[in-house]
Amino acid sequence: MTTSGQTSRGGRLKRRGAALTATLAIGALALSACAESQREEGEAGGNDAAVDSTFIFAASADPASLDPAFASDGESFRVSRQIFEGLIGVEAGSADPEPLLAESWEQSDDGLSYTFQLKEGVMFHDGTEFNAEAVCANFDRWYNWEGVNQAKSVSYYYNSLFKGFADSPENAVYESCSADDELTATVNLTEPFAGFIAALSLPSFAMQSPTALEEFGADEVSGTAEAPVLSEYAMGNPVGTGPFEFVSWDSGQQIELTAYQDYWGEQGQVQDIIFRVIDDPTTRRQSLEAGDIDGYDLVAPADTAALEEKGFKIMARDPFTILYLGFNQEIEQLADLNVRQAIAHAIDKDALISQTLPEGTKAATQFIPDSVNGYAEDVAEYEYDPEKAKELLAEAGYEDGFTLDFNYPTGVSRPYMPTPEQVFSNISAQLEEVGITINPQPNKWSPDYLDRIQGGPDHGIHLLGWTGDYNDTDNFVGVHFGQPKADFGFENQELFDKLTEARGIADVEEQTPLYQEINADIMDFLPVVPLAHPAPSLGFSPRVESYPTSPVNDEVFNQIVLSE
Numbered sequence: 001m002t003t004s005g006q007t008s009r010g011g012r013l014k015r016r017g018a019a020l021t022a023t024l025a026i027g028a029l030a031l032s033a034c035a036e037s038q039r040e041e042g043e044a045g046g047n048d049a050a051v052d053s054t055f056i057f058a059a060s061a062d063p064a065s066l067d068p069a070f071a072s073d074g075e076s077f078r079v080s081r082q083i084f085e086g087l088i089g090v091e092a093g094s095a096d097p098e099p100l101l102a103e104s105w106e107q108s109d110d111g112l113s114y115t116f117q118l119k120e121g122v123m124f125h126d127g128t129e130f131n132a133e134a135v136c137a138n139f140d141r142w143y144n145w146e147g148v149n150q151a152k153s154v155s156y157y158y159n160s161l162f163k164g165f166a167d168s169p170e171n172a173v174y175e176s177c178s179a180d181d182e183l184t185a186t187v188n189l190t191e192p193f194a195g196f197i198a199a200l201s202l203p204s205f206a207m208q209s210p211t212a213l214e215e216f217g218a219d220e221v222s223g224t225a226e227a228p229v230l231s232e233y234a235m236g237n238p239v240g241t242g243p244f245e246f247v248s249w250d251s252g253q254q255i256e257l258t259a260y261q262d263y264w265g266e267q268g269q270v271q272d273i274i275f276r277v278i279d280d281p282t283t284r285r286q287s288l289e290a291g292d293i294d295g296y297d298l299v300a301p302a303d304t305a306a307l308e309e310k311g312f313k314i315m316a317r318d319p320f321t322i323l324y325l326g327f328n329q330e331i332e333q334l335a336d337l338n339v340r341q342a343i344a345h346a347i348d349k350d351a352l353i354s355q356t357l358p359e360g361t362k363a364a365t366q367f368i369p370d371s372v373n374g375y376a377e378d379v380a381e382y383e384y385d386p387e388k389a390k391e392l393l394a395e396a397g398y399e400d401g402f403t404l405d406f407n408y409p410t411g412v413s414r415p416y417m418p419t420p421e422q423v424f425s426n427i428s429a430q431l432e433e434v435g436i437t438i439n440p441q442p443n444k445w446s447p448d449y450l451d452r453i454q455g456g457p458d459h460g461i462h463l464l465g466w467t468g469d470y471n472d473t474d475n476f477v478g479v480h481f482g483q484p485k486a487d488f489g490f491e492n493q494e495l496f497d498k499l500t501e502a503r504g505i506a507d508v509e510e511q512t513p514l515y516q517e518i519n520a521d522i523m524d525f526l527p528v529v530p531l532a533h534p535a536p537s538l539g540f541s542p543r544v545e546s547y548p549t550s551p552v553n554d555e556v557f558n559q560i561v562l563s564e
Contacts, residue, residue, distance in 0.1 A: 051562045052543075053271035058278040058287055058296035060413045061446050062251055067218055067234035068203040069142065070149075072156040074415065074467065074553060077203045078297075079275060081556055082257055083125075084206035084240030087116055087135065088197055090554040095320055095371075095471035097198045101130065101207055101241065111192035111506040112175075118183040122264045124209035125245040132179035137210040139177040139187060141219070151225035153455065157204035160479050161195075192504045194511060195472035201554070202469050212239035226455050243267055243558040252277055259558075268558035279411050281418065288312060288539055295540040295547070298413035301358045304537055313540040316360055320551035321416040321536070322367055322476065323357070323465040324528040325427065330457040330489035333402055340526045342392035343461070344382035346434045347427060353532050356422040360535035366519050367477055369533050373508055374473040374515025379523040389434040401435030405460030407453060412445035415536040415553070416465030423463055454487055462487075465534075469552055473515045474503045481522060488527045495521055 063076035068084055071077065089100030099105075102116040122130040142158045144166045152159045164172030175188040189196065199205065213219070216233035223229040238246050243263045247256040257273040276293060278284045284296040285303050289310065299307065304314050325347070327334045334340060349363040362369075366379050393399065408424035417423055421442075428438045441459070443449040453462050464487070469475050474482070482499040484491055498518050505511045523530075540547060545561040548554075 051269050051564060053269055053562075054274065055270045055272070055295075055557055055560060055562075056274045056276055056293045057557075058284045058293045059255075059275045060277075060279055060281075060284075060296075060298060061411075062277055063255070064446075065230055065234045066236065066238040066246065066249065067208070067230065068206050069158070069208070070154055070221070070230055070234055071204065075275075077553065078555070079255055079257075080203045080206065080238070080240075081242070081554060082244040082273060083238050083242045083246055084203060084208065085242050086200050086202070086206045087118075088200040090201050090470070090550060090552055092548060093318075093550065095468060095550075095552045097201050097470060100201075105197065107197075107506075111194075112189050113186055114189075114196065115180070115184065115186045118185065119264065120183055122241050123262055124212070124239050124241055125260055126209050126212050126239045128209045128211040128239075130207060130241055131182050132185035134207060134210055135185040135187075136177035136179050137213075138205075138207055139174065141210075141213065142205075143172070143174050145219065147221075148223065148225055148228055149219055149221050151228065153225050154221060154228050157199075157202055160482075161193075161199050161474075192506045194503055194506050194508070195470070195474050198470040198472045199475070201552075206240060209239035212237060226451060243556060244273060263558075266558060268560065269562050270557045270560050273557055281413050285539070288541065291541070293541075295538060295544060297536065297538050298415060298418040299358075299537040299539040300413075300418055301356070301537075303539070304359065307539050311542050313542065313544055314537050315540065315547055315549050316358070316535050316537045317415070317549050317553075318371075318551040319360065319362060319533040319535045320369055320371070320468040321465060321534050322364060322369070323416040323423070323463070323531045323534055324364075324367070325531060326453070326462045326464055326487055326528045327526070328457065328459050328462070328487070328489045329527070331404075331460055333396070333398065333404065334460070335490075336396045337526065338392045338396040339398065340529075341382060342389040342396070342434065343431065343436070344526060344529045345385045345392065346389040346430050346436070347529060347531070348384040348430055349531055350384070351430075352423065352426050356419055356426055357532055357534050358418065358537050362533045362535075364530035364532050366523055367480070367528070367530050368473060368519065369468070372468070372471065372473055372476060373512055374477075374502075374519055376516040376519040379520045380526075381523075382526075382529070386430075386434050393435060398435075401437060403437040403439055404431075405441045406431075406438045407441040407443065407449070407459045407462035409445040409449040409463065410442045412449075414465060415467045416532075416534050417463060418534070418536070420463055427463075454485070456486055457489060467553060471552075473511070474499070477515070477518060477522060478503055481527060490527060492525060492527075495525065 059075050061075050063079050064073045065071040068080035085101050087102035088097045091098045101119050103119050105116045162173045175190045178186045216237040217231050218233035220231045221228050244257040245260045247258050249255045255275040259267050259271045281300045287293045308314050329335045353361045409420050453459050478499045502514045543562050543564045545563050548559040
């Protein structure tokens with residue numbers, strides 16, 4: 001997501017107005033005192049009396065939604081992975097699917113039906129039984145959304161992967177679900193979908209309590225596609241089967257969770273979680289150094305060595321990301337392939353990586369990492385060549401250059417871009433050198449940036465990225481280039497059709513050559529400049545013995561091991 005996962009749709013919610021500055025200051029003091037109180041209480045509780053069982057993690061932003069079906073951003077998913085579980089999980093330390101609430105499954109020979117055998121004895125946090133009827137209630141919920149719920153800005157992942165709804169079934173991939181018995185559910189599709197099982201590991205397709213969904217009006221979304229207002233459920237009443245249940249959300253400050261005492265699996269040492277919102281990377285580092293938090297994500301590249309020298313622990317995820325410079329082809333200059341190629345040749349990726357991105361980052365030659373099926377060795381590469389860039393601009397009629405809006409986010413750190421302002425400055429200077437005058441267009445990540453990039457044509461070149469959600473090629477190239485999107489402003493039906501064909505091939509070996517061809521096509525058409533595959537780093541207190549790092553961020557805190 002989470003896409004773009006990412007990219008996130010984090011800016012799309014309406015929330016209560018901000019409190020006065022003085023009130024926030026008092027609130028911050030209260031939170032600090034609360035945290036200390038919770039730490040002291042934790043020392044005598046949990047599974048190990050010697051361990052402080054309250055774990056405080058610094059989030060870079062509020063979640064967009066506590067209902068993962070209406071989310072696609074990393075901070076929403078970080079919280080929802082503690083509360084919710086899906087039929088399919090992710091193998092530890094990898095991006096590959098494995099059973100979770102479904103103990104096993106069988107696929108029909110035609111690839112149109114999947115029968116799931118469900119785990120026995122699982123309860124939702126509100127006491128509702130998890131069974132085949134609950135599975136079908138969730139699938140039917142997604143399929144029967146109406147109105148603004150169908151907007152890509154609201155139900156991003158269902159839109160991207162299942163394509164259609166009950167009132168417009170002509171493009172729908174989902175057909176029906178049947179509860180064959182108490183613990184057996186069959187899901188029927190209208191067409192083969194090679195990534196179906198892996199896609200179900202996404203938090204957006206987690207199982208939610210049918211009782212709570214109805215009680216708190218989960219689908220009562222108002223507003224517009226550009227500015228939806230989510231339901232009472234999404235803003236404060238999430239109910240899943242995971243190891244932690246929801247306690248409270250103080251918007252802009254923190255979210256509290258506590259261990260679900262009837263959890264079917266291992267609870268682990270952590271009994272209480274506080275996600276504290278700290279949007280500034282420097283403040284997150286200082287909070288870790290001061291002992292106010294136990295950990296945070298997206299450690300700035302310049303901070304990793306210094307933190308390790310002070311005894312803090314740095315843990316890196318394997319790269320499963322892409323940072324890209326997007327082109328909006330609604331802009332006259334960007335509709336010209338020569339201009340897009342010129343911009344690609346103007347960027348020194350090695351300098352960008354060494355100066356702004358974490359150690360272990362790889363330069364990108366195409367949109368997908370080399371660990372994903374369909375990675376192509378033979379694609380057009382745009383090596384750093386400022387003179388070539390100037391020649392291409394002259395061929396396009398811009399020998400004297402032109403002015404271009406450059407959109408970039410502020411107040412956020414993303415796995416693919418821990419320091420967006422630095423990335424913007426680096427690329428801007430390189431483009432200025434070939435004669436492109438940059439008109440800076442900064443926007444706060446939440447709520448403005450993604451609304452502007454993904455909601456309409458009012459943007460130029462822009463920085464975004466993606467953290468792969470599961471190991472399937474469609475999750476990278478299909479999500480971004482499989483249909484028209486406001487981000488990029490282009491129509492390329494041949495590319496759209498190829499991607500539709502590829503996702504419907506059930507055999508991976510048969511898929512591979514087509515995806516390799518698609519990746520070459522993308523680099524010829526150049527809707528974006530793939531810049532890098534960053535390796536995100538996390539920083540932790542010395543008391544954190546181990547943390548379940550995952551390339552797809554499938555990190556559940558009951559697996560954390562603490563020493564004190």
